[in-house]
Ligand SMILES: Cc1cc2nc3c(=O)[nH]c(=O)nc-3n(C[C@H](O)[C@H](O)[C@H](O)COP(=O)(O)OP(=O)(O)OC[C@H]3O[C@@H](n4cnc5c(N)ncnc54)[C@H](O)[C@@H]3O)c2cc1C
């Protein structure tokens with residue numbers, strides 16, 4: 001069956017982007033292959049592991065279980081939208097300082113999921129963080145350091161008054177100075 | 178994994194969605210949260226030729242009270258259901274159940290309507306739906322109808338859904354105000370779906386005797402069921418550890434226990450009893 005391609009336009013990490021894609025293209029492939037945002041990984045490809053987690057209009061979702069066409073017109077935040085190598089977002093800084101990653105494959109999804117959690121609950125207990133991570137799987141760390149990293153990030157974010165509900169997280173990684 | 182090629186349209190209204198379904202000649206499927214449909218399509222277990230995205234139809238997001246019923250629009254996500262003030266006030270069992278579905282990402286996308294229409298034998302919401310005498314509200318070109326949940330869900334992934342129809346919402350009976358409710362779930366450690374999930378509502382009269390009790394069980398077999406034997410055993414009695422334990426022994430009597438690699442029928446039967454006992458104790462003692 002020949003199917004017309006669709007224009008899918010999104011605001012990704014604050015930038016207007018668009019591409020012509022088949023309706024069957026998954027959001028994660030649109031982000032990686034069409035927009036070049038390869039920070040978002042495919043882990044299980046079966047909606048389980050959360051490596052592909054991105055924020056769509058402020059909600060964390062698994063981009064391997066979302067069609068690109070469904071996301072047309074939305075605002076998307078991926079790991080690239082957090083900070084840069086020279087100007088890390090507090091979440092990235094904390095993962096670094098607390099050793100919240102080993103191989104790093106799960107990390108982009110975990111950090112976005114963690115930001116989704118902090119948006120709802122800026123000051124979570126350890127228990128709440130563990131629960132908040134139910135949608136992501138890490139095969140390396142054993143989670144303990146991830147939890148410490150998120151606790152640290154929560155503190156920094158609160159102390160510096162960063163508003164996670166302003167959709168655009170880009171360039172807010174000012175912790176480094 | 179990439180699904181087979183299909184076309185994609187967005188529906189702006191229920192009528193438009195129905196028309197698009199008709200136009201597809203049986204080859205179209207409604208897309209809500211996509212968290213049951215897309216995994217199936219990615220595995221190529223289903224190959225619809227057109228997806229009709231209904232998520233832009235605001236009318237399907239309503240939550241409203243009608244008499245002793247609360248109607249939850251089909252498009253409310255599990256997350257929205259778990260935090261909606263009217264749902265928490267009138268049918269807290271449904272909010273508590275939705276809160277235990279999948280994980281945050283799943284709850285952000287999956288919807289009430291999709292969960293019921295998909296009719297997974299291990300879906301969580303059917304337990305609450307059976308307990309609260311839910312009716313599935315269905316609209317097609319011939320009009321609207323309300324179908325009781327027990328006649329709607331026929332088997333695993335099998336429903337009485339008429340062709341070219343949209344589920345607009347699910348109507349739950351609001352239980353008497355003196356009752357309490359809970360949903361207890363034994364999570365499958367890998368998938369997060371319930372191996373057995375028990376929804377219970379119960380309350381006592383001014384003499385301390387049980388005057389209202391409902392128990393619904395999902396996950397144990399092909400379809401969710403009401404554990405009416407437990408209910409009959411308890412009605413009129415004063416709740417105690419012993420009374421609840423005795424009645425809970427009947428928890429598996431009204432359903433067929435399923436069997437798979439993870440859990441044998443005997444194990445599921447035991448889970449039904451244990452989880453029913455725990456649920457009833459937590460609300461009655
Ligand atoms: C990893 C994972 C874990 C999960 N864990 C759980 C769990 O623990 N418990 C649980 O209960 N569920 C679980 N789910 C399923 C989840 O709740 C689904 O989102 C839900 O069952 C389907 O809702 P949906 O909105 O995503 O429907 P979709 O996938 O969009 O649709 C499902 C089916 O319903 C039809 N449909 C949807 N809405 C309508 C409507 N309004 N009118 C007519 N037809 C309609 C579609 O055509 C399709 O056939 C899980 C899913 C995943 C991917």
Ligand code: FES
Pocket residue numbers: 041042043044045046047048049050051052053062063064065
């Ligand atoms: S790749 Fe999407 S959940 Fe694993």
Ligand code: FES
Pocket residue numbers: 100101102103104105106107137138139140141
């Ligand atoms: S750091 Fe390797 S999977 Fe999480």
